[in-house]
Amino acid sequence: MKYLSEYRNIEATEKVLDNLKKTVSKPWNIMEICGGQTHGLVRNGILDLLPEKIRMIHGPGCPVCVTPLHLIDKAIELLEQGVILCSFGDMIRVPGSKQSLLEAKAKGGDLRILYSPLEAVKIAKNNPDKEVVFFAVGFETTAPANALSVLHAQKEGLSNYSILVSHVLVPPAMEAILDDEFSNIDAFLGAGHVCAIMGYKEYHALADRYKIPIIITGFEPLDLVQGIQMAANQLEAGIYKVENQYARVVKEEGNLNAIRIIKQVFEVGDREWRGIGMIPNSGYKLTKDFALYDAESRFGIEGIKVSEHPNCMAGDVLKGIKKPVDCPEFGKTCSPANPLGAPMVSSEGACSAYYNFSEHSIR
Amino acid sequence: MDDKEAKELTINLGHGSGGIMTRDLLDKVIFSTFDNPFLNKKHDGSIVKFETEIAISTDSFVVSPIFFKGGNIGELAVNGTVNDVAMCGAIPKYLSLAFIVEEGLKMDEFIRIVHSVKRAADESGVQIITGDTKVVERGKGDKIFINTTGIGAVHSKANIDADNIKTGDRIIINGNIAQHGMAIMSEREGLEFESSITSDTTNVNHLVLKLLDTFGEDIHLFRDPTRGGMASVLSEIASDIGLGIKIFENDFPLEKQVAAACEILGLDPLYVANEGVFISIVDEKIADDFLKLMQKDPKGKNAKCVGYITEEHPHKVVMQSSIGGTRMVSPLIGEQLPRIC
Numbered sequence: 001m002k003y004l005s006e007y008r009n010i011e012a013t014e015k016v017l018d019n020l021k022k023t024v025s026k027p028w029n030i031m032e033i034c035g036g037q038t039h040g041l042v043r044n045g046i047l048d049l050l051p052e053k054i055r056m057i058h059g060p061g062c063p064v065c066v067t068p069l070h071l072i073d074k075a076i077e078l079l080e081q082g083v084i085l086c087s088f089g090d091m092i093r094v095p096g097s098k099q100s101l102l103e104a105k106a107k108g109g110d111l112r113i114l115y116s117p118l119e120a121v122k123i124a125k126n127n128p129d130k131e132v133v134f135f136a137v138g139f140e141t142t143a144p145a146n147a148l149s150v151l152h153a154q155k156e157g158l159s160n161y162s163i164l165v166s167h168v169l170v171p172p173a174m175e176a177i178l179d180d181e182f183s184n185i186d187a188f189l190g191a192g193h194v195c196a197i198m199g200y201k202e203y204h205a206l207a208d209r210y211k212i213p214i215i216i217t218g219f220e221p222l223d224l225v226q227g228i229q230m231a232a233n234q235l236e237a238g239i240y241k242v243e244n245q246y247a248r249v250v251k252e253e254g255n256l257n258a259i260r261i262i263k264q265v266f267e268v269g270d271r272e273w274r275g276i277g278m279i280p281n282s283g284y285k286l287t288k289d290f291a292l293y294d295a296e297s298r299f300g301i302e303g304i305k306v307s308e309h310p311n312c313m314a315g316d317v318l319k320g321i322k323k324p325v326d327c328p329e330f331g332k333t334c335s336p337a338n339p340l341g342a343p344m345v346s347s348e349g350a351c352s353a354y355y356n357f358s359e360h361s362i363r
Numbered sequence: 364m365d366d367k368e369a370k371e372l373t374i375n376l377g378h379g380s381g382g383i384m385t386r387d388l389l390d391k392v393i394f395s396t397f398d399n400p401f402l403n404k405k406h407d408g409s410i411v412k413f414e415t416e417i418a419i420s421t422d423s424f425v426v427s428p429i430f431f432k433g434g435n436i437g438e439l440a441v442n443g444t445v446n447d448v449a450m451c452g453a454i455p456k457y458l459s460l461a462f463i464v465e466e467g468l469k470m471d472e473f474i475r476i477v478h479s480v481k482r483a484a485d486e487s488g489v490q491i492i493t494g495d496t497k498v499v500e501r502g503k504g505d506k507i508f509i510n511t512t513g514i515g516a517v518h519s520k521a522n523i524d525a526d527n528i529k530t531g532d533r534i535i536i537n538g539n540i541a542q543h544g545m546a547i548m549s550e551r552e553g554l555e556f557e558s559s560i561t562s563d564t565t566n567v568n569h570l571v572l573k574l575l576d577t578f579g580e581d582i583h584l585f586r587d588p589t590r591g592g593m594a595s596v597l598s599e600i601a602s603d604i605g606l607g608i609k610i611f612e613n614d615f616p617l618e619k620q621v622a623a624a625c626e627i628l629g630l631d632p633l634y635v636a637n638e639g640v641f642i643s644i645v646d647e648k649i650a651d652d653f654l655k656l657m658q659k660d661p662k663g664k665n666a667k668c669v670g671y672i673t674e675e676h677p678h679k680v681v682m683q684s685s686i687g688g689t690r691m692v693s694p695l696i697g698e699q700l701p702r703i704c
Contacts, residue, residue, distance in 0.1 A: 004626065013686040045688020115628065221686040336696045357690040 007220030034191035035062030035348025057320035064346035072096035079109030086120035097306035117149035124161035144258035147265035172282035187231040199254025275315035312341035372470035379498025401492035418453035433561030437479030444513040449568040452521025460494040465504035487566035520579030533650035544635035565639035610670030
């Protein structure tokens with residue numbers, strides 16, 4: 001807990017904020033990639049403490065938010081087929097086209113909420129007469145554990161374990177956002193936990209090509225304001241490079257063991273992002289060697305297709321083109337109790353963070 | 364029933380049939396444990412006398428797992444209802460006790476639970492005066508559910524009513540938050556983590572009585588933030604009273620281990636369930652003395668003033684974060700869901 005109290009220190013945070021006010025002379029748009037960072041900014045009331053000229057734009061880094069609707073319907077289909085479906089908690093309340101996993105559970109589906117996919121392998125071992133599927137959602141952060149679960153199942157010789165894969169990757173999403181004609185982002189706060197796994201070597205080319213500062217940033221209040229300060233320093237000085245604010249956790253080369261495990265099981269492929277659409281080479285899929293563990297082909301559910309709620313602006317919110325409060329449905333027909341789209345469901349989603357913590361909560 | 368016999372027996376549908384097996388179970392386990400003049404009459408109900416206004420509260424307990432660090436469903440069922448009666452400004456006196464048991468529950472587990480009920484009832488000074496035991500088929504329950512209803516005499520000096528809350532009132536809590544919820548969480552399937560976090564389930568009626576004796580009408584509200592945690596109860600109060608509530612993140616007493624567990628699991632302690640914790644909203648002028656008296660009691664030794672009632676932001680709870688920013692605090696929607704990363 002030592003690192004937590006240090007990075008939640010009010011005096012240290014105030015000092016950076018004072019400095020930041022002196023640094024900033026022009027308006028800048030800074031996007032924090034990760035939903036955990038959005039949550040941290042809003043939960044700690046940091047947005048109100050920033051200089052007016054700094055505008056934070058909330059990025060697409062909420063794994064629940066970008067998981068396509070049809071994958072939720074596929075997960076529900078698995079429950080209906082009698083599979084034991086294991087999932088991280090965030091996913092279960094996200095509405096599919098007809099219902100959420102939680103509702104499907106209430107109708108008799110065997111849904112288990114887990115913190116680790118390795119638990120799902122244990123469940124598969126203990127239930128040899130049942131099929132067990134783990135809903136493998138997330139960015140690069142959850143990929144090592146999900147890959148490891150497949151390796152464990154293989155080692156145990158389990159033939160009743162598979163994963164429903166919806167893994168997405170951060171750098172291709174950053175590129176897609178920068179390529180969008182409406183995008184107006186001046187700097188990125190890179191996602192600290194993702195870089196803890198993958199490192200940040202591949203970010204240098206991105207910073208050069210788009211002439212944009214990228215600051216790998218942590219999640220505590222002091223981390224966030226330091227990251228913003230470092231971005232502002234570069235912007236004011238007219239330079240653009242990759243810097244690492246989160247050096248206590250992130251190394252440039254990443255976690256080599258974790259990367260090795262990912263590469264053993266997954267390969268890069270095209271992925272659809274909810275609200276954004278198909279982004280080439282933006283996700284992981286199982287390699288041919290592990291195709292047996294792919295729940296989509298195993299249960300013949302690849303064909304399920306559905307469309308989004310027509311009034312949901314999740315795509316524009318995820319790309320930072322619109323703020324949650326710009327949406328006419330926000331807080332009216334769309335709320336965490338009755339979400340139209342995923343950013344309102346996950347506590348990391350920008351809409352939910354605004355609804356729960358900001359002044360716009362009741363209007 | 365001796366231990367050996369209890370270890371070998373399992374509760375089955377016959378124990379809920381109303382026939383000889385039921386009678387046997389009641390005689391050997393229930394009546395022998397509680398042994399009081401009300402129950403000993405073995406009638407359909409009991410007759411009690413009150414000279415004053417009375418407060419009644421009922422609650423059903425379905426916690427899983429039924430045994431957890433710091434307690435079990437039995438004492439939870441007593442403390443929960445005793446505390447709810449106390450929150451009305453009353454002195455709890457009698458309890459009803461109804462079990463719904465799923466066939467297959469081990470007899471020795473049932474007996475352990477009944478003994479915990481007895482111990483918790485004795486500690487809080489209430490008597491079990493009526494009850495019921497039903498057995499349902501396997502798969503139609505979850506080991507055991509308990510319903511208790513409590514009844515108590517309203518304290519002569521009490522005037523507990525949200526309408527009495529006014530600007531400037533102080534919000535005081537008696538102890539560490541989030542303890543019970545995290546103790547239960549640490550033992551659920553799939554979330555197991557090593558910790559020594561224990562549930563804080565306990566009665567608070569004796570402390571409440573002391574506070575009412577001393578401060579009477581200057582106590583405007585008591586509430587116990589069980590499910591939904593602090594955030595949900597405070598939001599509910601704010602939306603009912605038409606005034607705002609300001610709280611301070613740094614002032615909430617939180618044990619280090621509980622804080623760490625919340626951090627790891629991505630949960631906000633303000634939304635985690637409590638058991639032996641209650642919120643008091645009291646007149647500004649008595650707040651310091653109230654806090655001091657509380658802190659002298661073992662069940663209030665970690666008491667803290669965490670906020671106040673304000674005219675600003677009516678109907679809303681606003682929290683000052685540990686780094687000086689502010690944010691809204693909203694009620695919990697559905698269950699608190701752990702985050703992915």
